[in-house]
Amino acid sequence: MPEAKVQQPEEDEQIVSQALAGSQNAFRKLYDHYQKRIYRLVGSMVNSPEDAGDIVQEVFIRAFASLDSFKGASSFYTWLYRIALNATTDFRRKQARRFQSVPEQPLSEIGRGAMQAAAPGEEGPEGQLYRKELAAMVRKVLGTLGKEHREVMVLREINGLSYAEIAEVTGVTIGTVMSRLHYARKKVAETLKRWKVLD
Numbered sequence: 001m002p003e004a005k006v007q008q009p010e011e012d013e014q015i016v017s018q019a020l021a022g023s024q025n026a027f028r029k030l031y032d033h034y035q036k037r038i039y040r041l042v043g044s045m046v047n048s049p050e051d052a053g054d055i056v057q058e059v060f061i062r063a064f065a066s067l068d069s070f071k072g073a074s075s076f077y078t079w080l081y082r083i084a085l086n087a088t089t090d091f092r093r094k095q096a097r098r099f100q101s102v103p104e105q106p107l108s109e110i111g112r113g114a115m116q117a118a119a120p121g122e123e124g125p126e127g128q129l130y131r132k133e134l135a136a137m138v139r140k141v142l143g144t145l146g147k148e149h150r151e152v153m154v155l156r157e158i159n160g161l162s163y164a165e166i167a168e169v170t171g172v173t174i175g176t177v178m179s180r181l182h183y184a185r186k187k188v189a190e191t192l193k194r195w196k197v198l199d
Helices: 009-020 024-043 049-065 076-095 125-142 147-158 163-170 174-194
Strands: none
Touching (some): 009 076, 024 049, 024 147, 076 147, 125 147, 125 174
16 A cells, blocks of 8 residues: 655644644644544544544644644654544543444445545545445454554554554554554454455
């Protein structure tokens, strides 16, 4: 999967500095740039688009409130991803929800786009419905993984982060990231075969 294209850290740092100086426009730029990526991340880990939207709002509220704690030791978007992962974990804990287990009648085909949760308003009604069904299937598959394996799978396959970026976000070594991804991909493939989605 091609690496996700993001702003250079220097550009983020400049905008963050402007936001810290009180520029609402600067924070809006950060929101506009990262909102869809954070939505895809969160949307892949919760069952409802409405819940995902609420969590995304919470992520940016937290980011705004703690912006002065961003020291530039990591890139802004990995710092933001950590906030998003924490906010999603908090939401799921509060709601005491678990991912749905094996579906009674899984989709018969996934297609190449199955590993991307749809962001709102990007295509026509039929395309949105199809992607919504795919996103639901992906959530069910990811729900069979433990938290650590699900996180690396989401960060790599849905958000397109490099191994080094995932290591930075999750606070583990690149070797651990690779090991978790290997295990997660193997388990996903086994699950899809068991559900008769893959031959």
